[in-house]
Amino acid sequence: MIRKPDILSVPKKISASFDIYNYLIPSGHSEFIITGESKLVDIIQLNQRLLLVISRFGISLGFGDKSVAEVCKANGLNTSLVLLVLNVFNSHSYSVPELLPKNYIAELIQYLKNGHKYFLTSKLPYIEELINRFIEKNDNPNSYLLRNFFKEYTNEVVEHMSLEERTVFPYILGLLQQSDVEKADVRQPLTYKIDDFIDNHSNIEEKLDDLKQLLIKHFPPTPDQFFRNLILFELFDLDYDLNDHNGLEERILTPIVRTLEKEIKGNG
Amino acid sequence: MDKLRILVVEHSEIIRQGIFSILRSQSYKYEIRFSDQARDINDQIRSGKLDLMLLNPSTYFDPKGERIRLLRQDAINFGFKLVALVYAYFDEQLLLLFDEIIYINDEEEKIFSKLEKVVETAVQLQDDDVTVSQREMDVIRLVALGKSNREIAEELFISVHTVISHRKNITNKLGIKSVSGLTIYAVINKLIGAEDFSKS
Ligand SMILES: [Fe+2]
Ligand SMILES: [Fe+2]
Numbered sequence: 001m002i003r004k005p006d007i008l009s010v011p012k013k014i015s016a017s018f019d020i021y022n023y024l025i026p027s028g029h030s031e032f033i034i035t036g037e038s039k040l041v042d043i044i045q046l047n048q049r050l051l052l053v054i055s056r057f058g059i060s061l062g063f064g065d066k067s068v069a070e071v072c073k074a075n076g077l078n079t080s081l082v083l084l085v086l087n088v089f090n091s092h093s094y095s096v097p098e099l100l101p102k103n104y105i106a107e108l109i110q111y112l113k114n115g116h117k118y119f120l121t122s123k124l125p126y127i128e129e130l131i132n133r134f135i136e137k138n139d140n141p142n143s144y145l146l147r148n149f150f151k152e153y154t155n156e157v158v159e160h161m162s163l164e165e166r167t168v169f170p171y172i173l174g175l176l177q178q179s180d181v182e183k184a185d186v187r188q189p190l191t192y193k194i195d196d197f198i199d200n201h202s203n204i205e206e207k208l209d210d211l212k213q214l215l216i217k218h219f220p221p222t223p224d225q226f227f228r229n230l231i232l233f234e235l236f237d238l239d240y241d242l243n244d245h246n247g248l249e250e251r252i253l254t255p256i257v258r259t260l261e262k263e264i265k266g267n268g
Numbered sequence: 269m270d271k272l273r274i275l276v277v278e279h280s281e282i283i284r285q286g287i288f289s290i291l292r293s294q295s296y297k298y299e300i301r302f303s304d305q306a307r308d309i310n311d312q313i314r315s316g317k318l319d320l321m322l323l324n325p326s327t328y329f330d331p332k333g334e335r336i337r338l339l340r341q342d343a344i345n346f347g348f349k350l351v352a353l354v355y356a357y358f359d360e361q362l363l364l365l366f367d368e369i370i371y372i373n374d375e376e377e378k379i380f381s382k383l384e385k386v387v388e389t390a391v392q393l394q395d396d397d398v399t400v401s402q403r404e405m406d407v408i409r410l411v412a413l414g415k416s417n418r419e420i421a422e423e424l425f426i427s428v429h430t431v432i433s434h435r436k437n438i439t440n441k442l443g444i445k446s447v448s449g450l451t452i453y454a455v456i457n458k459l460i461g462a463e464d465f466s467k468s
Contacts, residue, residue, distance in 0.1 A: 093309070213442065218456060
């Protein structure tokens with residue numbers, strides 16, 4: 001009894017529009033710096049992956065010729081945070097300033113939550129749907145194994161992300177509230193530390209690699225290669241995207257929280 | 269085990285050629301790549317397949333050494349060694365962040381011994397054979413059946429240590445790390461029947 005995912009805008013009929021998924025594959029280097037004056041439309045032309053960032057900040061397409069700063073203003077977003085995330089996504093070599101302000105935290109957490117939502121309710125179910133299509137097209141008695149494997153993987157991701165939403169994010173937001181309290185005696189002692197999170201920040205890409213290897217190297221040749229390729233494109237993209245997501249948690253969110261922890265301990 | 273993957277980050281074509289011609293004599297041991305595209309370098313780091321990075325620290329404009337510190341962090345996280353290639357003055361403090369330093373006037377012998385030393389722990393040179401041996405097949409089958417290393421050792425009359433080393437080789441050869449991934453491999457290759465595979 002397999003529950004069909006209820007989301008999904010997977011086209012019922014395959015058409016040439018499927019080709020658009022090719023653009024999602026990491027396209028190598030994009031070494032340009034994005035500034036407040038950059039036109040949003042221009043930077044997307046240069047690096048289509050930035051579309052993902054834009055949606056996660058809640059910016060809708062259809063922004064005409066507006067610059068990043070203008071769009072941020074219109075959406076009530078912190079322009080410097082948006083620029084930081086855009087630049088980090090755009091180029092992994094973009095160097096992140098050492099001291100980041102704590103007023104990034106709330107928006108950054110919202111951004112990460114939106115990312116979680118995307119992974120859990122769009123991306124993973126979409127890939128599952130592609131796997132189902134692949135299975136339909138190829139009556140290989142073993143193909144159900146791939147589906148089970150992907151379900152197992154999905155559960156790992158769900159667990160990883162819900163831990164963050166249940167434990168880590170609330171802790172950080174609580175910390176933020178406490179740091180606004182002037183008197184030290186009202187503060188709660190710290191029961192958790194952000195380094196506990198980082199030390200256990202689990203690797204959720206291992207099974208993803210395995211699945212890629214299985215599809216590329218080990219699963220026997222199948223009459224349909226179209227969906228098999230499509231699944232692979234999506235897995236590579238997911239891998240890349242998860243890496244960036246976790247990188248944001250480790251390299252941007254965590255240092256800010258560490259500073260906040262010190263500040264609270266120092267004053268308390 | 270695979271060849272040792274070295275990524276050389278160096279702008280000068282002359283130096284790159286020099287490094288290449290020196291390392292080529294040991295090409296059975298080292299696989300050399302060159303890159304100076306930051307994004308490409310990062311992708312290679314994140315692929316987790318890098319063993320050693322040979323970096324000219326003055327490649328980047330990095331007065332405070334921020335980039336090098338990040339690289340150091342990456343080296344720890346992704347398990348590769350960071351070696352500096354120095355031919356101009358460079359901040360001593362920052363050089364401390366490297367696992368080893370190769371100087372432009374080092375002789376060939378010296379370069380090799382430095383490389384050797386720095387990767388000592390990481391390398392166990394084996395042949396490039398990627399075919400799975402009969403013994404490894406046995407191990408895969410038992411892993412797929414959900415047996416522990418100890419149980420596998422008992423069943424095959426080998427030590428647990430040997431089981432672990434088989435499992436490492438299997439992962440290297442097949443590119444599969446998880447038990448469930450190996451199980452699929454075992455079913456596809458009929459090492460176990462689908463009926464053995466109970467936890468569907
Ligand atoms: Fe997350
Ligand atoms: Fe995470």
